[in-house]
Amino acid sequence: MSRFLKVFSRELANALLLVIGVTAILYLSFNLMPGTFIGKGGGVEGYLNLLKRLFSFRFGVSPVSGRDIKSLVLPAFRNTLLLTFGSLFVSVLIAVPIGIFSAYRRFKSYSWALSIFSYIISSIPVFFLGYLVLYVVARYTGFLPVFSVSASARGMPFLSFVLPIVVLGLGNDSISEIVRLVGGELERVMSLDYVIAAKARGENMLQASVHEGIVIPLISIVFSKIPFIIGGAVVVEHVFNWPGMGRLAFQATLDRDLPVLIIIAFLSVLFVRTTTLLKDMILYSYRTSES
Amino acid sequence: MSRQIAALEHLKVYFYDQGDRRFIRAVEDVGLTVEQKQVVGLVGESGCGKTITALSMMGLIDGEPGVVGGRFFFRPKEEDRRALIFAIMRGNRKKYDCRKGELFDLFCGLDDCVRFDADPFTVIKDPEKWLRKNGRIMEQMRGRNISMVFQNTREALNPFVTVGSQLVRAVQCLENDKNRAALAARAEELLLSVRIFNPGYVMNMYPDALSIGMSQRVLIAIALASRPGLLIADEPTTGLDTTNKHRIIDLLGENMERGNMSLVIISHNIGIVRTIADRIYVMYAGLIVEHGNKKEIVTGRKNARHPYTEALVSSVPTDADIKRGKKLKVIEGVVPDNKMETEGCPFLPRCRYAKGGIRRKCRTRRPELFEVTSGHRIRCWLFAG
Numbered sequence: 063m064s065r066f067l068k069v070f071s072r073e074l075a076n077a078l079l080l081v082i083g084v085t086a087i088l089y090l091s092f093n094l095m096p097g098t099f100i101g102k103g104g105g106v107e108g109y110l111n112l113l114k115r116l117f118s119f120r121f122g123v124s125p126v127s128g129r130d131i132k133s134l135v136l137p138a139f140r141n142t143l144l145l146t147f148g149s150l151f152v153s154v155l156i157a158v159p160i161g162i163f164s165a166y167r168r169f170k171s172y173s174w175a176l177s178i179f180s181y182i183i184s185s186i187p188v189f190f191l192g193y194l195v196l197y198v199v200a201r202y203t204g205f206l207p208v209f210s211v212s213a214s215a216r217g218m219p220f221l222s223f224v225l226p227i228v229v230l231g232l233g234n235d236s237i238s239e240i241v242r243l244v245g246g247e248l249e250r251v252m253s254l255d256y257v258i259a260a261k262a263r264g265e266n267m268l269q270a271s272v273h274e275g276i277v278i279p280l281i282s283i284v285f286s287k288i289p290f291i292i293g294g295a296v297v298v299e300h301v302f303n304w305p306g307m308g309r310l311a312f313q314a315t316l317d318r319d320l321p322v323l324i325i326i327a328f329l330s331v332l333f334v335r336t337t338t339l340l341k342d343m344i345l346y347s348y349r350t351s352e353s
Numbered sequence: 354m355s356r357q358i359a360a361l362e363h364l365k366v367y368f369y370d371q372g373d374r375r376f377i378r379a380v381e382d383v384g385l386t387v388e389q390k391q392v393v394g395l396v397g398e399s400g401c402g403k404t405i406t407a408l409s410m411m412g413l414i415d416g417e418p419g420v421v422g423g424r425f426f427f428r429p430k431e432e433d434r435r436a437l438i439f440a441i442m443r444g445n446r447k448k449y450d451c452r453k454g455e456l457f458d459l460f461c462g463l464d465d466c467v468r469f470d471a472d473p474f475t476v477i478k479d480p481e482k483w484l485r486k487n488g489r490i491m492e493q494m495r496g497r498n499i500s501m502v503f504q505n506t507r508e509a510l511n512p513f514v515t516v517g518s519q520l521v522r523a524v525q526c527l528e529n530d531k532n533r534a535a536l537a538a539r540a541e542e543l544l545l546s547v548r549i550f551n552p553g554y555v556m557n558m559y560p561d562a563l564s565i566g567m568s569q570r571v572l573i574a575i576a577l578a579s580r581p582g583l584l585i586a587d588e589p590t591t592g593l594d595t596t597n598k599h600r601i602i603d604l605l606g607e608n609m610e611r612g613n614m615s616l617v618i619i620s621h622n623i624g625i626v627r628t629i630a631d632r633i634y635v636m637y638a639g640l641i642v643e644h645g646n647k648k649e650i651v652t653g654r655k656n657a658r659h660p661y662t663e664a665l666v667s668s669v670p671t672d673a674d675i676k677r678g679k680k681l682k683v684i685e686g687v688v689p690d691n692k693m694e695t696e697g698c699p700f701l702p703r704c705r706y707a708k709g710g711i712r713r714k715c716r717t718r719r720p721e722l723f724e725v726t727s728g729h730r731i732r733c734w735l736f737a738g
Contacts, residue, residue: 262503264496
């Protein structure tokens, strides 16, 4: 346990250093742009001032829109989190069974059809898939709300979450990667000695190989996909008019609203680095359980 | 005569070598019978096909073409017989002749999947069909009826799961008891029975923290958990020091007595096998070259043994040899390459007795298993007729 704490504090210090470094770069590049924000043009002192404001979460008021930045950014951040994790969940839900199936049925010829399906799904651009789904659902069925969280919030708000989450879950290119990684790893692990030994004792092969064959590759790939999915979310947020961080950032860029932009960038860095830290710690605890 | 529990007949296992584009005869025409509560030893040098024989009995070979011939008769426990018959009959249009008294053929349906062509020599096998069929049959047998202790001790335990939960999982295979405390108690009992005296402590350990001897014992405990009718122990003493070797062997013998279990013990060390086995099979280059009772094999008259067995036995030094400081005897030459199509006796290049007139026969024709006395057979022209 003490070793876990030691590693955790080391990783945490690493993460903090990275966040500080990224904010420094942000500060430098934002200084080059026209406009104004906290500590602009103040040199080192201005940077420290900015850091203080960022880490105490006192973001102030946007000079462009005149609104409180915190009340602007945090709901958008929450919506993006929902979209990211929801879509990852959908991807995992679709990809893992296909991966298991293709590893299990090495000799069956029909598992390749599922793999091909996963590649096709992953190769469709997400904006195309989004408009296609919107068109089909809105025009022919209409049983799911296609638009705007705020408009349908009075009825059943979660229904309007379904389409964007499913579209991003299908369209981010992680399905084919998860299928390939989980399938390959599972197939490798299933021929390891301890799994064969478990099979020889009449136990379930999948149960014996679940840790090394599924959980560990899945954790490492899912967490490393999070930054890309945040990037992909910008497109989906636009297509579905989802009030998330990507849309907010886009709008802020057009308005040259630097205070909002720098805070969005800061929150993204914080979020991505936190998930990486989480991944490292989970994998570490798995590895120490061996020795 | 006591009842047979397993009988392997004419087992053939071939593999295909992609590089050389030819078939490798890993095991050729191996037969083996195990009676109830009997210990059978399978002895031979590395690469002679001992482990392949064991794996094919467990239905664990999935390389191509793998098992291509033979029958494996096995007597299941009373309560599993119905399920086995169901598995054998399922999906069959033809009626198979797969019963021999109380024994059932676990390789049933193999002939439908394999076709031989004589010239050029090819084996065509439908591995998908065979694995499905054999998998269905072996699913009923593995664990509760046949179990195996693997050669590679360190890698045969799941490194991500504690020893305790692996044991509990194995116990669950036998009795589907939901009571966790009862299962844990039974697991501790098993660990005690393999002489691990602090079971509560060991149960919470991960396999990487165990020594080789400990993990060997844990593996034996796991194999015993399901009270199998037949246990195959593949090199159970590799990597252990001499005292531990004998402890593990004693342990297997003890548990065999207690659990009404038969044991097939596979080793390259005839000195270890002879302390426990009732019958010994000697393998060489994929063939059984001699089998008989322990007495006949180990201490038989000098002139009634296969030359290979004789060399194998005399390469184990006796106490007197060690005291006198004699050099260890070795068998000259190396194990022949299985890819070679040997026409005559595979042991010929290393044989001391193949001299004079008999040598021509040795070179041209492969000897049969000639019966010397009842139950003692030798594959050598010296004992023909």
